[in-house]
Amino acid sequence: MNNNLLNDFEEYLKNNLPLSNSFHPIFQDSLQSMLLASGKRFRPMLMLCIVDAINPLLVKNSMSIALALEYLHTYSLIHDDLPCMDDASLRRGHTTLHKQYDEATAVLVGDALNTHSFNLISNSPLSNDIKISIIKIVSNECGINGMIIGQAIDCYFENSKVDIKQLEFLHIHKTAKFIACALQTGAIICNVNKDLQNRLYNFGLDIGLLFQIQDDIIDKTSNQKEALKTTQNDINKNSFINLLGLKEAIKSANKLSTKCQKDIKSFDINIQNNLNSILLPYFNKYK
């Protein structure tokens, strides 16, 4: 089922790229460039897999919400890669936007994708009540009390140490809350009760943290070609590797992975199957 969902999403994305009608010779290309670069589409897929598991008839009308999540994720990558932040030159196997074009373009494309994600949500074929619920959570989890404060902490403490609790705070905010919000958004679209919404959200926090630890491990152990992005760039950064060492980081990842696999079993069988079809490759990656 997953490949079908992913194909449908990729098709939807290609047919709904952001358009900017003006005499600017490269802005529209720059807007579309990083969206067209291959991505895992992890956040939209998590959201769609929940909708597909609970009420597959709603998948079609959820596509623009999925696209909005991909816009938000892409904007965050573009800004994170800027010279004043990670100063990365490779992303999704492509030259980063500020290298391909220039810094002003990268800042503005990020801004545009951020703002336009709310335009996509507000224009999606769902009820206004559902759309407002989605905007409330997305603007919170990707905003001041979510992704942005996480990135701000990551940048501010680049050359000074944080402790393990602070590192967890950093990554829960920078990465996990958005992933949790993607799962909850799927549940909101299907209008399920608050309890299931919260359970999916909390499960998403664990998945997000697992991913971040794995990302740190990839950054340490992979070369740029394998990772499709600038790696080994985090020597001075606060990472689970730098704080715990590689061996302990792998142990933490495996422990969290076991917890997530157990938690998946608490959901009904359709949700279990759909989550597993996306997440299995990420569980128990390290021996």
Add this chain to the structure above:
Amino acid sequence: MNNNLLNDFEEYLKNNLPLSNSFHPIFQDSLQSMLLASGKRFRPMLMLCIVDAINPLLVKNSMSIALALEYLHTYSLIHDDLPCMDDASLRRGHTTLHKQYDEATAVLVGDALNTHSFNLISNSPLSNDIKISIIKIVSNECGINGMIIGQAIDCYFENSKVDIKQLEFLHIHKTAKFIACALQTGAIICNVNKDLQNRLYNFGLDIGLLFQIQDDIIDKTSNQKEALKTTQNDINKNSFINLLGLKEAIKSANKLSTKCQKDIKSFDINIQNNLNSILLPYFNKYK
């Protein structure tokens, strides 16, 4: 009436500053800094004056929408001042954010204010139908087909000439559409008919263009101290002064000013009075 509205808004702003609860030592201060710096609050005041003219009972419930407009305007100033764009050191009489803190902080504060404006709108005490209408228009006029493409054109053509039609396109998108959208948002809150919404929007486009021409004149004729921001920074920029010369630019400003004053008279008397109380100081500024 205007001073009361402005005082109420300033009070509301001070009591509703963005909070970011974390161990980051300066992020919350940096978030609030440029909002607290004195601004004209032009966009929120335009919106509130329309609500006050049509249905004053709705003013109180419109405050968070007004604040969202100020967040969006402030984010755009912070990003426009970045080294990769205008590279300005003074704004609203204060050191620009990237100079006071650093570039990463300025990018992230801008991002945070952009995203959080949609959080404010979605949580405002208005009906979900009204809130979705507002989000649709705000995310469009401040986004890809509004403010952002205007700024992108401004940056891209910094060292090459555009013609007068292109300069108008630039400023309609960079400045006027947001101002037009502020007026229309007031009308949306009061649930007035589409015709009045459109007339206010179109009037806003003229006001926005008038402001931009006046801004170019200020930039040419004022020093930094008077303007409270970096001036005479636009030598290579496409401005009405550089394209038309100072004399013709003043003539254009006066012509547009006369048109706006005539158009105001087409609105009902309450709207006329409220618009005039904000706009009169800007009409016929130059002899």
